[in-house]
Structures are given as C-alpha cells and as structure tokens.
Amino acid sequence: MLYFKHEISNYFYSFVFNQIEHMKKRFYAIAILFLVACGTGKPDAELTVGGRTDMFPEDVTIEEYEDEIIEDVDQERPVYRASETILTDLVHTKLEVNFDWAKSRMNGVASITAKPHFYASDSLILDAKGMDILKVQLEGKDLAYSYDSSYLKIKLNKSYTRNDKYTVMITYVAKPEERTTGGSAAITSDKGLYFINPKGEDKNKMPQIWTQGETEASSVWFPTIDSPNAKTTQEIFITVEDKYATLSNGKLIASKKNSNGTRTDHWKQDLPHAPYLFMMGIGQFKVVKDVYARPDGTKMEVNYYVEPEWEPYAKSIFGETPNMIKHFSQLLGVEYPWDKYHQIVVRDYVSGAMENTGAVIFGDYVYRTDRELLDGNDQSTIAHELFHHWFGDLVTCESWSNLPLNESFANYSQYLWDEYRYGLDEADYQAESEADGYYQSAQMQGYHNLIWFEYDDKEQMFDGHSYNKGGRILHMLRNYLGDEAFFKGISNYLNTNKFKPAEFHQLRLAFEEVSGEDLNWFFDQWFLGSGHPVLDVSQTVDETAGTVTVTVNQKQSLELSPLYKLPLQIAVFDSNGKQVHDVTVEQSEQSFTFPFSGTLKCVIFDQQQMLLAKIREEKPADQYIFQYYSGDRYKARKDGLLYGSKNKEQKGQQLILDALNDKFWSIRLLAIEKAVKLNADNSSKGLVLIKDLAMNDPNSQVRSAALNFLSKELDVAASEVIYLEKIEKDQSYLVVSTALKNLGKDNPDKAMEKARSLEKERSSKMIAGVAQLYGQHGVKDNYDFFATALKGSIIQGFDQLGVMNSLTYFISRQEPELVERSLELYTYLKEEGGFYTQMFLGQNATYLVSMCDSKIEELNEEIAAHEKNNDAAYADQARRKLKQYSELKVKFEPLAVSAEEE
Numbered sequence: 001m002l003y004f005k006h007e008i009s010n011y012f013y014s015f016v017f018n019q020i021e022h023m024k025k026r027f028y029a030i031a032i033l034f035l036v037a038c039g040t041g042k043p044d045a046e047l048t049v050g051g052r053t054d055m056f057p058e059d060v061t062i063e064e065y066e067d068e069i070i071e072d073v074d075q076e077r078p079v080y081r082a083s084e085t086i087l088t089d090l091v092h093t094k095l096e097v098n099f100d101w102a103k104s105r106m107n108g109v110a111s112i113t114a115k116p117h118f119y120a121s122d123s124l125i126l127d128a129k130g131m132d133i134l135k136v137q138l139e140g141k142d143l144a145y146s147y148d149s150s151y152l153k154i155k156l157n158k159s160y161t162r163n164d165k166y167t168v169m170i171t172y173v174a175k176p177e178e179r180t181t182g183g184s185a186a187i188t189s190d191k192g193l194y195f196i197n198p199k200g201e202d203k204n205k206m207p208q209i210w211t212q213g214e215t216e217a218s219s220v221w222f223p224t225i226d227s228p229n230a231k232t233t234q235e236i237f238i239t240v241e242d243k244y245a246t247l248s249n250g251k252l253i254a255s256k257k258n259s260n261g262t263r264t265d266h267w268k269q270d271l272p273h274a275p276y277l278f279m280m281g282i283g284q285f286k287v288v289k290d291v292y293a294r295p296d297g298t299k300m301e302v303n304y305y306v307e308p309e310w311e312p313y314a315k316s317i318f319g320e321t322p323n324m325i326k327h328f329s330q331l332l333g334v335e336y337p338w339d340k341y342h343q344i345v346v347r348d349y350v351s352g353a354m355e356n357t358g359a360v361i362f363g364d365y366v367y368r369t370d371r372e373l374l375d376g377n378d379q380s381t382i383a384h385e386l387f388h389h390w391f392g393d394l395v396t397c398e399s400w401s402n403l404p405l406n407e408s409f410a411n412y413s414q415y416l417w418d419e420y421r422y423g424l425d426e427a428d429y430q431a432e433s434e435a436d437g438y439y440q441s442a443q444m445q446g447y448h449n450l451i452w453f454e455y456d457d458k459e460q461m462f463d464g465h466s467y468n469k470g471g472r473i474l475h476m477l478r479n480y481l482g483d484e485a486f487f488k489g490i491s492n493y494l495n496t497n498k499f500k501p502a503e504f505h506q507l508r509l510a511f512e513e514v515s516g517e518d519l520n521w522f523f524d525q526w527f528l529g530s531g532h533p534v535l536d537v538s539q540t541v542d543e544t545a546g547t548v549t550v551t552v553n554q555k556q557s558l559e560l561s562p563l564y565k566l567p568l569q570i571a572v573f574d575s576n577g578k579q580v581h582d583v584t585v586e587q588s589e590q591s592f593t594f595p596f597s598g599t600l601k602c603v604i605f606d607q608q609q610m611l612l613a614k615i616r617e618e619k620p621a622d623q624y625i626f627q628y629y630s631g632d633r634y635k636a637r638k639d640g641l642l643y644g645s646k647n648k649e650q651k652g653q654q655l656i657l658d659a660l661n662d663k664f665w666s667i668r669l670l671a672i673e674k675a676v677k678l679n680a681d682n683s684s685k686g687l688v689l690i691k692d693l694a695m696n697d698p699n700s701q702v703r704s705a706a707l708n709f710l711s712k713e714l715d716v717a718a719s720e721v722i723y724l725e726k727i728e729k730d731q732s733y734l735v736v737s738t739a740l741k742n743l744g745k746d747n748p749d750k751a752m753e754k755a756r757s758l759e760k761e762r763s764s765k766m767i768a769g770v771a772q773l774y775g776q777h778g779v780k781d782n783y784d785f786f787a788t789a790l791k792g793s794i795i796q797g798f799d800q801l802g803v804m805n806s807l808t809y810f811i812s813r814q815e816p817e818l819v820e821r822s823l824e825l826y827t828y829l830k831e832e833g834g835f836y837t838q839m840f841l842g843q844n845a846t847y848l849v850s851m852c853d854s855k856i857e858e859l860n861e862e863i864a865a866h867e868k869n870n871d872a873a874y875a876d877q878a879r880r881k882l883k884q885y886s887e888l889k890v891k892f893e894p895l896a897v898s899a900e901e902e
C-alpha cells in the first residue's frame with residue numbers, strides 16, 4: 001500500500017497538477033542555479049534565489065562544498081513508513097452481496113459515497129484486489145475506469161471540491177480463491193473472504209463464509225480505501241439461502257424473505273469505522289442471546305454465534321462479556337460506543353480472534369465444554385477483542401507503524417480484567433508471562449522501536465513488541481501517573497480522537513494535558529526506543545550507621561537502548577516495619593542510601609514489581625525468605641520462594657511447607673516443584689500437604705502437579721488408590737489425564753480398562769491423554785479410536801498433533817495389515833489435518849518408513865537363518881512379510897517426502 005502513490009501517478013497528477021505548476025518556477029530556479037554554479041566555478045558569483053544571496057557559506061568554495069556532498073552520496077535515506085496520504089474521504093459504504101458457494105465467489109454491488117479530502121479532484125482511486133469489475137456508474141451513467149487487479153482508478157464525471165459528495169456504484173465479483181498469490185504463509189491468510197467447506201464435502205465441518213480484513217484484505221471483498229486512517233459508515237445487504245444465519249457490523253435493520261427461497265439481511269452501522277474492521281459471517285449458526293444494560297437503563301444485544309452442538313456451552317464460554325463491557329466502560333470513563341456486541345466462532349480461522357466492530361470473530365479453539373472450562377478459559381482473548389472497541393475501532397492507529405495504539409491497550413486489557421475479576425496475583429502472574437513473551441519474541445526476531453517506522457512488511461508489526469511490551473509499558477505509565485491520572489488521560493485520548501485515526505503523540509499529549517507534566521522523557525525511551533533496562537542491583541549494609549545502600553547499575557547496551565529514567569519504589573523492612581522510598585534511577589550507576597532501625601530484614605527493589613526490566617539482584621537468602629512472607633506482589637513472593645528455598649536450614653524448609661498453602665495457585669505449583677528439596681524431617685509433612693492438594697486444590701494445574709509428585713513419592717498401591725479416585729471423581733480433564741498417564745506406568749491393564757470408558761469424553765485434552773496411553777500400550781482393536789479421534793471434530797490444534805504422534809507410536813508396533821490400514825488416516829491428515837499436524841506429518845511418515853526399513857533388515861536376517869536351517873516354510877512366511885513391508889515402505893515414502901518438501 002505504500003507504493004500506492006507511485007503507481008497512481010497518472011491520476012494523482014490530474015488533481016495536484018496546479019500545485020506542481022505552482023512549484024515549477026522554484027524547481028527551475030534551483031536547477032538554473034546549479035547549472036550556473038557548476039559552469040562558472042566561481043565561489044564569489046552572485047547567486048540569487050528568492051532574494052537571498054548567501055546560498056553557500058562565504059568561506060567555502062563551491063568545489064569544497066561539492067566534495068562534502070559527494071562524501072554523503074552513498075547514504076540512503078532510511079525507509080520511513082508514513083501514513084497513507086488522504087486524498088479522498090470515505091463517507092458511506094453500502095454493499096449488496098450474494099454468494100456462489102460452488103465457485104467460492106461473491107457477487108457484489110458497492111455504492112461508495114465519498115468526497116475529496118482537501119484538494120479538488122475528478123478521480124477516485126480504490127483498493128480492489130483480484131476482482132472482476134463489471135461496471136462503474138455515477139447517477140446511472142457509466143464512468144471510465146482502469147483496473148489492474150490491485151487499484152481501481154475511476155474518472156469521475158467532473159471535478160469535485162471537498163464540499164461535494166458523490167456516490168459511485170461498482171458492480172463486481174470477488175474471487176478470493178483465484179487471486180495470484182505467492183503462496184507464502186503470510187499470503188494464505190490474506191484472502192479477505194473465506195469459504196470453508198463450501199460444497200459440504202467434509203461432514204465434520206459446517207459450511208461457512210467469514211471475512212478477515214486486517215491488515216489490508218477487506219479490499220479483496222469490496223472496493224475501498226484499505227488503510228487504517230480511512231473511516232466510513234456502512235450497511236450491508238447479505239442475500240443467502242434462508243437456512244443460514246448472517247452476522248455483520250452494526251444493527252440488523254431488516255430481514256426479508258425473497259420469492260426464490262433466499263433471504264436478505266440488512267445490517268447497518270451509523271458510526272464510522274475503518275474498512276479493515278468490516279465483517280461478514282454466514283452459516284447455520286445458532287444465536288445465543290445475552291444482554292448488556294447500559295447505565296441509562298437501555299439494553300444492548302450481546303449475542304454468541306456458535307455451531308449447534310455448542311449452543312449449550314455458549315454462555316459458559318462468553319458469559320462474562322456483559323460484565324466486561326460494564327467494567328471497561330466504567331474504567332475508561334467512555335461508555336461502550338457501538339450499537340451491539342456479537343461474537344462468532346468459525347472454522348479454520350487464520351488468526352486468534354479479530355475485533356471487527358461489534359462482530360468479533362474467534363477461532364474454534366474457544367469451543368470448550370463446561371468441564372473443559374475448568375482447566376482454562378479464553379476470557380483474556382475475549383477482553384482483548386472487546387478493549388479494541390475503544391482502542392482500534394473507536395480511535396484507530398493511523399498507520400501500521402502506530403499499531404501499538406491498538407494492540408498495547410488490547411494486551412493491557414487482559415491485565416485489567418484479571419485484576420478486576422481474579423485479583424492482583426492473577427494479573428501479575430499473567431503480566432510476567434507477557435513480559436517473557438516479549439523477551440522471547442525480541443530475541444528471535446530482533447529488537448525495534450515500539451512505534452516502528454522502518455519495518456520491511458507491515459505484518460512484522462504484529463509481534464511481541466506491539467502487544468506484550470506495549471502492555472507492560474502502559475502498566476509502568478499507570479504506576480508512574482497513578483490510577484486517577486492514567487485513566488483520566490486515557491479518557492481524554494479517547495474523547496479527543498474518537499472516530500478518527502491517531503498517532504502516538506496524541507496519546508502523549510492526552511496524558512500531558514491531564515497530568516500537567518511533559519512526558520517526552522517517558523515516550524522517547526519507551527515508544528521511540530528499543531530494548532529494555534538490564535539492571536544489576538546490590539546492597540551494602542552499614543550496621544553502625546544503621547543504613548543500607550542500594551546500588552543500581554544499568555547494564556543494557558547503549559547502542560541498542562537508551563540510558564533509562566526509571567521512577568520506582570524501594571521498600572525497606574526493619575524492626576519498625578516497612579518504609580517505602582520513591583527514587584528515580586537515571587544514571588548508569590547510582591546509589592541510594594536509606595536508614596533502618598533495629599534489624600534490617602529485607603529490601604525489595606521495585607516493590608510494585610512493575611518494571612519491564614531484566615533485574616539481577618544480589619541479596620542474602622534470609623532476605624528472600626522474609627520477602628516471601630512480606631512482599632505485597634506475586635512476583636516478590638515468587639522470587640522469595642525461588643531463592644529463599646535455597647536456604648538449607650529449617651526456615652528454608654518451612655518456607656516450602658508454607659508455600660504449599662499459599663493463597664495463589666501458581667505459588668503452590670512452584671512449591672510442589674521445590675518440595676523435592678524437603679529433607680527427611682520435613683518430607684512426610686510435605687507429602688501430607690501435597691496429597692491434600694491432589695485431592696482438594698481448587699486449581700486443576702495444582703492437582704495435576706501434585707499427582708505427578710505423588711507418583712514419584714508414594715508406593716504403587718497407595719498411588720493407585722489416588723489415581724483411581726481421580727479418574728472416577730475429578731471433574732478436570734487435565735487431572736484425569738494425568739492420573740491415567742501415571743496409572744499406565746504402574747498398572748497398564750487397569751489404565752487401559754479405564755481409558756475405554758474415557759474414549760467418548762468430549763474433550764480434546766482427554767482424547768489426547770487416552771491416545772498417549774494407547775500409543776504405549778494399545779492393541780489392534782484401539783485403531784478405531786484413533787480413526788474416530790483424528791477424523792472427528794473434538795481434538796484441536798496441538799492436541800491433534802499429539803494424537804497423531806501417539807498413532808505413529810501405536811502403529812509402529814502393529815502387524816503390517818494394520819499399518820497398511822493406517823495409510824488412509826495419514827493421507828486424510830495430509831489434506832485435512834491442522835497446522836501443527838501437517839507440519840509434523842512428514843516426520844511421522846519418515847518414522848514409519850524407517851520402521852519398515854528395520855523390519856526389512858530383520859526379516860532378511862531371519863530368511864537367511866531359516867534358509868541355513870532348511871526351514872523352507874518359515875522362510876516363505878518371512879518372505880511374504882518382507883514383501884508386505886517393502887510395499888508399505890513404498891506407500892509411506894511419498895507422505896514422508898512430500899510433507900517434508902512442503
């Protein structure tokens with residue numbers, strides 16, 4: 001899209017012609033100046049441009065000046081990803097569409113109302129990718145246009161000023177499957193309009209149509225200005241067979257049955273938003289209704305579109321949505337601005353979820369039964385997409401370089417929701433993994449500025465910087481400004497920029513206006529800088545003076561990152577309790593001295609645990625033990641346990657025992673891990689506690705980890721009782737799977753018997769657990785389980801890969817007849833398997849090829865031995881098997897090879 005301006009120069013020329021004419025004299029003047037200067041070579045020649053006579057410094061000759069210029073000639077201007085220049089304002093977009101399912105095409109009529117942005121113009125240039133353009137009209141008359149499969153350049157009937165609106169009507173066919181693409185991973189998710197199982201050939205996949213606009217793929221299904229700084233109101237008339245439900249942005253205004261058995265739904269959104277947020281979803285979805293009550297008492301629809309079998313679970317999956325809308329509206333001081341909030345779950349989705357205005361789309365990973373929801377939910381994703389309705393949909397990043405204005409906030413909403421709904425510990429725990437996500441992504445893909453003007457491809461913006469790091473930065477800003485100023489600043493930003501695009505300076509200005517403080521220092525280092533602080537923190541204690549000195553060294557590379565200014569709090573605990581000191585770290589080495597009375601118990605650096613920084617801290621183990629018991633925040637207590645448990649004395653042991661009863665599940669989980677350090681005096685106490693965790697902990701991860709611990713510590717008989725009770729009674733599939741796996745190690749027969757009754761559970765995790773057991777201990781009758789599981793719709797994503805790996809392990813132990821039968825499963829997975837499954841299919845097939853090789857080798861030896869002993873019958877039998885394996889090898893080889901080539 002950034003090359004847009006060069007490609008359209010012919011049209012562009014017509015409406016900037018005047019300006020260029022205007023500038024020509026100036027160009028000529030400068031050109032003449034250079035000709036004269038070079039020609040005469042006289043430094044003291046009288047040079048006149050615009051009345052000025054001092055173009056060159058008087059003491060520098062022209063030759064010398066040219067030398068200086070030549071030295072710089074090799075330098076290229078760095079790439080700068082500017083916002084799209086706005087030539088035309090979209091006003092309203094009306095679409096009338098119907099579908100050719102058999103051909104995966106959409107017939108459309110787009111009526112686009114627009115006006116010149118500032119300069120008068122007789123042209124309209126639209127993005128329109130891979131379409132057939134059938135007709136372009138204005139007021140019923142055909143217009144001239146050119147179309148190159150990317151841009152539709154329309155010559156209007158006259159020149160329009162910025163005060164004139166016009167409406168062009170474009171009749172077209174969208175052909176998302178027929179676009180010539182490079183076939184890379186990025187392009188396959190760039191179709192804009194997706195037909196899933198359109199001919200109904202796959203019985204396990206409900207046929208459906210859905211769209212995905214971000215970043216610039218909406219222009220595959222309607223002509224538009226496909227840029228985040230464009231905004232338009234919209235209405236869509238969707239004509240489908242009556243059996244289908246439809247979803248789009250805005251409100252369902254009307255639903256009209258047509259004489260030919262079809263139905264036309266009219267969706268309309270009166271508030272403007274960016275074209276990448278346009279959405280359609282079509283299929284035999286069930287619509288589960290929910291409601292949000294606005295503060296003024298009016299009600300807003302909140303519906304969940306799911307496949308029929310998920311109807312009973314829709315409210316369990318999405319039911320927190322009205323609470324989220326309420327909480328976020330209050331927190332932001334800006335009421336949810338759109339007219340409804342619907343969510344839909346689709347198959348084969350190309351991303352995680354998408355914040356299409358009022359019509360959010362999710363991949364089918366969010367489908368979970370009530371029992372599955374006990375092991376984890378997708379509320380953070382639900383919150384993320386909802387928050388985009390303020391950050392992204394209401395105020396939109398003006399360019400992809402400014403994407404953090406959308407994604408950092410959406411990421412931070414996950415913290416805000418956890419904090420409100422599940423408490424600070426849960427929020428801080430998730431925040432820690434968000435920070436880790438940033439560190440990992442940056443290490444793999446490199447560091448760049450948060451607001452990044454120099455990317456190669458806009459898709460690179462969707463990384464651990466824009467999301468994870470941005471979220472952490474907002475958290476630091478909140479800690480610095482305080483909650484009231486932070487949320488008032490956000491409110492100010494939203495109100496000032498609503499229904500408009502924005503760049504990050506506008507965010508800074510909004511916070512500055514509220515707080516009264518120049519915040520360039522903060523935005524420069526975090527939004528325009530790269531990397532993060534790396535801090536060495538140490539302490540020296542002067543017992544006589546009663547002081548502790550905390551020394552901080554900034555160790556990050558100053559080539560990559562700035563020397564940071566970091567306002568933070570240091571807590572000092574002594575005999576009198578806790579004193580909190582506000583400090584600002586801003587030098588490469590800096591010391592802070594604090595008094596203490598009586599005994600110094602502990603120093604906690606950054607006691608709010610809010611810094612995005614790698615911190616190496618030197619501190620006695622005793623202080624860590626104290627920190628576990630006295631720290632306010634999850635991370636301080638976690639570090640307290642992690643390092644305090646290195647103390648081998650009784651207090652280190654007691655720390656582990658106490659942490660097994662911690663109020664927060666993730667600390668209990670860590671305590672189970674540390675329980676291996678319990679000595680003879682304490683291990684029986686630990687075992688009692690962990691048995692209790694296995695049976696009664698409210699968190700299934702803790703129960704599962706406790707079971708794994710017990711499997712190593714208890715004797716076979718004692719642990720089997722626990723496994724069986726868990727398999728019978730625990731509601732968590734994770735816990736049941738763990739129990740089954742451990743039972744399989746001790747008593748495979750019993751485990752196999754139990755597994756049979758679990759085969760039919762509607763749980764991806766459970767099926768993967770059963771498959772793992774069958775992989776190791778299964779007999780030929782278990783083959784049908786694998787076939788049902790892999791061809792069914794219950795197992796998803798990563799679990800499907802696990803089941804395939806188990807199948808391979810299972811198959812490699814079976815007779816050649818069953819190996820042969822399994823070919824159809826692998827062939828099926830090659831076509832229909834999920835992303836991870838397809839990725840590792842080649843490896844699995846290779847494994848089976850090498851299994852055939854070793855069988856062949858074995859059988860050759862066997863045949864030789866039989867022949868030596870003159871056992872003709874046995875030799876013949878072995879030869880038949882040899883033939884079978886040789887044929888099998890040939891059949892598996894293409895799967896191994898083709899999958900690897902892909």
Ligand SMILES: [Zn+2]
Nearest residue numbers: 384388407410
């Ligand atoms: Zn997002």
